[in-house]
Amino acid sequence: MKLMSRLLGAAAFAAFSVSSIPAFADGGTLVIASTQTPRHLNGAVQSGIATAIPSTQIFASPIRYDENWEPQPYLAKSWEISDDGLSVTLNLVDNATFHDGKPVTSEDVAFSIMTTKENHPFKSMFAPVESIETPDAHTAVIKLSKPHPALLLALSPALAPVLPKHVYGDGQDVKSHPANSAPVGSGPFILEEFAAGGDAVLKKNPNFFIDGRPMLDEIIIRIIKDESALLIALENGEADLYPFMAGSQAIRRMEKNERIGVTSEGYAGVGPVNWLAFNTNSPKLSDVRVRQAISYAVDRAFITKALHRGVSQPQRGPIIESSPFFDASIPSYDVDLDKAKALMADAGFAEGMDLTVDYIPGPKEQQQSLAEYMKSQLKKIGINVTVRAAPDFPTWAGRVGGHDFELSMDVVFNWGDPVIGVHRTYLSENIRKGVIWSNTQSYANDKVDDLLNAAAVEMDPAKRKALYGEFQQIVGAELPVYWINALPYHTAYDKKLQNVPTGIWGTMHPMDTVHWSE
Amino acid sequence: MNASYLMKRLGYGLLLMLGVVVLNFLLIRLAPGDPAVVIAGEMGGATEEMLESIREEYGLNKPVLTQLGIYVGNILQGNLGESFFFNQPVSKLIGERIFPTILLVLSALITAIVLGVFFGVLASRKPNGVLSAAVAVFSSIGYAVPVFWTGIMLIILFASVFPIFPVEGMMSVKLRDANIFIRSLDVLHHLVLPAFTLSVIYLAQYARLSRASMLEVLGSDYIRTARAKGASERTVLFKHALRNAALPILTVAGLQFGSLISGALLVETVFNWPGMGTLAFESILRRDYPTIMGVLLIASGIVVVANLLTDMSYRIADPRLRGES
Numbered sequence: 108m109k110l111m112s113r114l115l116g117a118a119a120f121a122a123f124s125v126s127s128i129p130a131f132a133d134g135g136t137l138v139i140a141s142t143q144t145p146r147h148l149n150g151a152v153q154s155g156i157a158t159a160i161p162s163t164q165i166f167a168s169p170i171r172y173d174e175n176w177e178p179q180p181y182l183a184k185s186w187e188i189s190d191d192g193l194s195v196t197l198n199l200v201d202n203a204t205f206h207d208g209k210p211v212t213s214e215d216v217a218f219s220i221m222t223t224k225e226n227h228p229f230k231s232m233f234a235p236v237e238s239i240e241t242p243d244a245h246t247a248v249i250k251l252s253k254p255h256p257a258l259l260l261a262l263s264p265a266l267a268p269v270l271p272k273h274v275y276g277d278g279q280d281v282k283s284h285p286a287n288s289a290p291v292g293s294g295p296f297i298l299e300e301f302a303a304g305g306d307a308v309l310k311k312n313p314n315f316f317i318d319g320r321p322m323l324d325e326i327i328i329r330i331i332k333d334e335s336a337l338l339i340a341l342e343n344g345e346a347d348l349y350p351f352m353a354g355s356q357a358i359r360r361m362e363k364n365e366r367i368g369v370t371s372e373g374y375a376g377v378g379p380v381n382w383l384a385f386n387t388n389s390p391k392l393s394d395v396r397v398r399q400a401i402s403y404a405v406d407r408a409f410i411t412k413a414l415h416r417g418v419s420q421p422q423r424g425p426i427i428e429s430s431p432f433f434d435a436s437i438p439s440y441d442v443d444l445d446k447a448k449a450l451m452a453d454a455g456f457a458e459g460m461d462l463t464v465d466y467i468p469g470p471k472e473q474q475q476s477l478a479e480y481m482k483s484q485l486k487k488i489g490i491n492v493t494v495r496a497a498p499d500f501p502t503w504a505g506r507v508g509g510h511d512f513e514l515s516m517d518v519v520f521n522w523g524d525p526v527i528g529v530h531r532t533y534l535s536e537n538i539r540k541g542v543i544w545s546n547t548q549s550y551a552n553d554k555v556d557d558l559l560n561a562a563a564v565e566m567d568p569a570k571r572k573a574l575y576g577e578f579q580q581i582v583g584a585e586l587p588v589y590w591i592n593a594l595p596y597h598t599a600y601d602k603k604l605q606n607v608p609t610g611i612w613g614t615m616h617p618m619d620t621v622h623w624s625e
Numbered sequence: 626m627n628a629s630y631l632m633k634r635l636g637y638g639l640l641l642m643l644g645v646v647v648l649n650f651l652l653i654r655l656a657p658g659d660p661a662v663v664i665a666g667e668m669g670g671a672t673e674e675m676l677e678s679i680r681e682e683y684g685l686n687k688p689v690l691t692q693l694g695i696y697v698g699n700i701l702q703g704n705l706g707e708s709f710f711f712n713q714p715v716s717k718l719i720g721e722r723i724f725p726t727i728l729l730v731l732s733a734l735i736t737a738i739v740l741g742v743f744f745g746v747l748a749s750r751k752p753n754g755v756l757s758a759a760v761a762v763f764s765s766i767g768y769a770v771p772v773f774w775t776g777i778m779l780i781i782l783f784a785s786v787f788p789i790f791p792v793e794g795m796m797s798v799k800l801r802d803a804n805i806f807i808r809s810l811d812v813l814h815h816l817v818l819p820a821f822t823l824s825v826i827y828l829a830q831y832a833r834l835s836r837a838s839m840l841e842v843l844g845s846d847y848i849r850t851a852r853a854k855g856a857s858e859r860t861v862l863f864k865h866a867l868r869n870a871a872l873p874i875l876t877v878a879g880l881q882f883g884s885l886i887s888g889a890l891l892v893e894t895v896f897n898w899p900g901m902g903t904l905a906f907e908s909i910l911r912r913d914y915p916t917i918m919g920v921l922l923i924a925s926g927i928v929v930v931a932n933l934l935t936d937m938s939y940r941i942a943d944p945r946l947r948g949e950s
Contacts, residue, residue: 136798136799138798138799144907146710146711146712147711147712228665228675230672280682282712283682283712287712288711288712288713300801302721302899303708303711303713303717303718303721304711304718304899304903304904304907305721305899306798308798308801327798327799327801329794329798330897331793331794331897332894332897332903332907333793333894333895333897335777335780336780336784336792336793336896336897337793339780339784339785339788339792340791340792340793342785343784343785343788343791343792345791345792345797499658499909499910500658500663500666500910500911501656501657501658501659501660501662501663501910501911501912502657502658504658504659504662504663504666505657505658505659505662508662539672539673541662541673541676542665542672542673542676543662543665543666544666
């Protein structure tokens with residue numbers, strides 16, 4: 108047994124040695140835990156949370172937004188929009204430098220916007236941008252083919268990182284550029300270390316163009332794929348901040364921890380809508396009355412209150428309810444089984460029908476549980492639902508992208524402005540077989556196309572809201588999608604952390620004001 | 626050791642690896658899902674033009690046999706290709722992860738052999754005693770329990786209820802700037818739970834195997850002779866008996882290296898250990914063909930080499946086998 112006691116002793120020594128070392132350096136380290144692995148760190152050619160969190164710390168952008176959806180100066184100290192809406196002038200600060208010491212100029216801004224336009228999956232962000240003039244080193248004039256009310260929001264850090272032209276303009280394909288994994292930006296933090304699939308270590312940028320910022324010395328983005336392990340790491344102090352936490356059990360568990368704060372603020376820009384999509388090309392679902400019947404049979408209140416333990420909010424339409432463009436008068440389809448049965452009978456399906464529901468592999472609570480709930484609920488109106496699980500994302504994406512589905516559960520982000528994240532689902536020109544997150548419902552309505560195209564160029568916010576209001580009424584009645592709930596994203600954080608990012612982009616926003624209280 | 630025998634075994638090993646490459650290449654492509662759609666999905670969506678350009682870039686629009694020919698040709702030139710997901714050379718990705726996997730596997734193997742043999746030897750002293758029964762029970766449980774379940778239970782017990790060990794990873798991020806000694810201790814600290822988890826199933830096997838081998842050897846004439854000569858019990862057990870009982874253990878240890886590598890895949894996933902197993906698992910989900918192929922190729926190479934080394938060491942340990950081919 109001597110050997111055993113020696114082994115145990117060595118392990119205990121190791122444990123003691125490690126736990127007795129001071130955890131924080133001066134100025135402070137913030138450890139952000141994430142379950143998502145970034146492909147790389149360049150948000151100009153890659154959408155998504157995993158890239159956006161580090162990318163917005165490394166790269167600055169022309170504009171950033173506050174929690175009231177108001178644009179604020181960032182690399183652009185001011186901006187002017189011409190009366191015809193066809194020209195936007197950005198006046199850049201003159202003291203911004205990239206992490207390699209080279210100055211940030213209007214050439215870099217022009218290069219970045221055109222690069223993003225060509226390579227980012229959200230084509231609508233900069234589609235109207237025709238050219239960018241650079242009359243001097245600190246002025247960039249964006250020339251548009253048509254007015255573009257979403258332009259300022261598209262210039263946010265999460266969507267429009269300013270790239271150094273002297274690095275990315277070397278002729279290599281930007282999507283696979285080696286600098287994507289070792290980026291040089293002008294943001295508050297400098298990338299020090301990043302291994303593919305591993306942690307990203309960011310150090311304070313001592314030459315950041317905003318005086319006194321950033322306040323932290325270091326940010327480490329730690330990838331912990333298993334959420335249970337991640338939560339334990341948060342409870343043990345091995346991690347300090349966990350954004351995009353969506354599981355009700357996890358949220359309630361963190362709320363009970365006195366050392367940890369939990370907030371649902373910071374996700375208005377993302378606008379994550381959990382929905383049931385209908386393949387309107389399916390003979391069973393092409394009749395709007397069947398889609399309406401299903402909508403009347405599904406109880407949003409039960410889903411959000413019981414299945415999600417009250418942490419998620421019902422979502423009645425295509426535009427996230429926290430957006431200024433949401434229309435609260437959209438039909439809500441409160442549960443009514445008699446009405447649902449009558450609609451089924453009117454549509455010629457009084458005897459019922461068989462349907463298959465797919466769901467995107469992900470958090471069970473948002474997808475699989477809801478699909479199984481629908482199976483039991485829709486049985487009440489004569490619909491026999493088969494839940495078709497996909498073993499992984501590629502399988503599901505192949506089915507839905509290939510239009511080989513009847514019903515499908517999915518989460519789709521609004522991305523701040525409807526032009527960026529909403530239009531893609533409902534415009535008939537975006538019915539593209541083989542392309543996931545396009546109009547996979549095959550929904551086509553000329554009036555909807557006209558309204559969305561008009562809203563995309565309407566610079567008057569009130570008129571734009573009215574156009575989106577009409578759009579929501581139509582799709583609310585025709586239901587290419589039944590919107591269920593807003594994904595209950597929350598941020599869990601160490602309560603000693605101050606200025607936790609709660610703006611519209613949450614942690615996909617420069618954390619230059621975040622600091623420790625002690 | 627016969628040189629021609631060694632060459633022959635190496636030749637078999639290379640043929641085996643070629644078979645692994647061809648079989649895996651074809652099997653992976655039978656799985657549903659288009660890597661271009663996955664890449665587009667990861668990017669947040671794409672147009673048809675972008676999807677086509679992704680397929681063109683990675684050669685996915687070529688016939689499968691053409692792709693296989695290109696891949697085998699590249700491998701023969703030492704090129705494992707580029708990861709679809711990370712856009713980085715697969716050799717670089719594997720290079721970053723091979724050390725953690727080998728560290729985990731060897732730690733588990735050594736733990737399993739040392740503890741397994743130790744308990745097996747103790748149990749063999751009194752075959753009908755309490756300790757022997759306990760070893761038998763523990764062996765059965767250890768052999769039956771899934772490795773991921775053991776891992777999760779250990780995490781709950783020793784990282785949450787009694788937070789003695791870290792819950793995941795290989796190093797504490799906040800100790801990155803510490804000196805090499807502290808960092809080494811930190812790695813050891815992180816290694817305890819995953820290595821023990823991976824070792825449990827093999828520990829049970831070694832305990833049973835060494836107990837059985839020892840019981841057989843302890844009944845031999847030369848053991849009786851050693852005792853008659855007045856050798857101490859420790860000398861009899863560890864010097865005379867264990868040396869002879871160790872041969873089957875050595876063989877099994879070498880042959881089990883392959884299953885240890887596959888067990889590491891699960892353990893690495895449970896403990897977020899940054900090794901090849903985690904990379905393989907995630908690459909399968911992403912349909913990252915070059916990375917999956919690269920990991921399988923290197924893993925099969927490790928297994929071939931481990932088997933060869935076992936064979937060689939067995940021949941060194943047992944002179945009767947040296948003349949055989």
